Amino acid sequence: MQGLSFVQSHPTSPWTTYLSQVDRVVPYLGPLSRWAETLRRPKRTLIVDVPIELDNGVVMHYEGYRVQHNLSRGPGKGGIRYHPDVTLEEVMALSAWMSVKTAAVNLPYGGAKGGVRVDPKQLTSNELEKLTRRYTSEIGIIIGPQQDIPAPDVNTNGQIMAWMMDTYSMNTGATATGVVTGKPIPLGGSLGRVKATGRGVFVTGREAARRIGLPLNGARVAVQGFGNVGSSAAELFVGEGARIVAVQDHTGSIYREAGFDMADLMAHVRETGGVGGFAGGEPMENEKFWDVPMDILIPAALEGQIDPGRAQRLSAKLVLEGANGPTLPEADDMLASRNILVVPDVICNAGGVTVSYFEWVQDFSSFFWTEDEINLRLDKIMVDALKRIWDVADHHRISLRTATFVVACERILEARQVRGLYP
Numbered sequence: 001m002q003g004l005s006f007v008q009s010h011p012t013s014p015w016t017t018y019l020s021q022v023d024r025v026v027p028y029l030g031p032l033s034r035w036a037e038t039l040r041r042p043k044r045t046l047i048v049d050v051p052i053e054l055d056n057g058v059v060m061h062y063e064g065y066r067v068q069h070n071l072s073r074g075p076g077k078g079g080i081r082y083h084p085d086v087t088l089e090e091v092m093a094l095s096a097w098m099s100v101k102t103a104a105v106n107l108p109y110g111g112a113k114g115g116v117r118v119d120p121k122q123l124t125s126n127e128l129e130k131l132t133r134r135y136t137s138e139i140g141i142i143i144g145p146q147q148d149i150p151a152p153d154v155n156t157n158g159q160i161m162a163w164m165m166d167t168y169s170m171n172t173g174a175t176a177t178g179v180v181t182g183k184p185i186p187l188g189g190s191l192g193r194v195k196a197t198g199r200g201v202f203v204t205g206r207e208a209a210r211r212i213g214l215p216l217n218g219a220r221v222a223v224q225g226f227g228n229v230g231s232s233a234a235e236l237f238v239g240e241g242a243r244i245v246a247v248q249d250h251t252g253s254i255y256r257e258a259g260f261d262m263a264d265l266m267a268h269v270r271e272t273g274g275v276g277g278f279a280g281g282e283p284m285e286n287e288k289f290w291d292v293p294m295d296i297l298i299p300a301a302l303e304g305q306i307d308p309g310r311a312q313r314l315s316a317k318l319v320l321e322g323a324n325g326p327t328l329p330e331a332d333d334m335l336a337s338r339n340i341l342v343v344p345d346v347i348c349n350a351g352g353v354t355v356s357y358f359e360w361v362q363d364f365s366s367f368f369w370t371e372d373e374i375n376l377r378l379d380k381i382m383v384d385a386l387k388r389i390w391d392v393a394d395h396h397r398i399s400l401r402t403a404t405f406v407v408a409c410e411r412i413l414e415a416r417q418v419r420g421l422y423p
Helices: 014-028 030-040 088-104 125-139 158-172 196-212 228-239 262-272 286-291 308-313 329-337 351-365 371-396 400-419
Strands: 044-053 059-070 076-083 111-117 148-152 220-224 243-249 252-255 282-284 296-299 318-320 341-343
Touching (some): 014 088, 014 329, 059 125, 059 148, 076 158, 088 400, 125 158, 148 351, 196 318, 196 351, 228 243, 228 296, 243 262, 243 286, 286 308, 308 329, 341 400, 351 371, 371 400
Parallel strands (some): 076 148, 318 341
Antiparallel strands (some): 044 059, 243 252, 252 282
């Protein structure tokens, strides 16, 4: 395993996890393995200072990042997250996973990611707009509709994308709707985008459940993280007859063996900001969440949540990674030894970037599709991509995660090889 001289990786850091995943895939790359070091090194890493004047007159400085991992197959693509624990290593790993993800579903993109180390809940709307516009101006030298296209991620949304688009457009002197995706509909956003990642989790989960003979009707589902991804996937599973028996987010953990009333739970989350205190379920200690009897687990929060200890305790038959990097490599091995199937993040949650691609295409053509058309196109891409990955997994007798990396890394490194080195 190799890394970068300026990064001191912690054994459980996201970047270390990614590097170990690359190490596992190299033996299956054949002649392309001579280019494998490309996968271990981001193409471009930008660290920026983001100073803003708060409403009380104090000038605060925040650290921001934009990392472009690989651009061999097209412009960079990846979200922006605002979180007090954002680090360069984390953003590097997320950008690399975006390279794999876009290649796995065969989109004409590379991988990128961005973030600002800030707790957005501590900022007023005015301060949040200032932060967004300043950050956009700072990274404006490397983003653009044909260069690198940001999108929403943790603690960012359509409004923040609108500010980013407007700032970039003002700085370049022309309206550039294609510079970001995940925008509000009036600014060139796409129907179906908000629930696209959760829908992708459901579609891949449905196909995986069918493969292993797990009926969705009556299946017990536990969801960690109940934002757009977790809640959207949960609603779709309930529509197929599954019941959501446990939910955990930053406000607490709740349980109900008979399954939650999704309408009541969603209303509570909208009103209070989280699942904690929901009267329609029993509160439980956060660590007990991993012991709940379940058939399907959807980790849709942050990375590094499933460690070997938790993997040993899980009763699930199927793990659907709605979050990026939720499972540590040692935990991956533990789950495999217990015959628990993992549908990895780099295919499972690729619905969001797929519909972001649809949005980008629609912005360039100024012709917009219906939500039904969006969902049909998304479903076909996800099903076809998973079938290709499953065929590779069966052929090599490897996990779905390693198979996804084989498919994606072959595409990335073929593009690298054909393009050659310049100068």
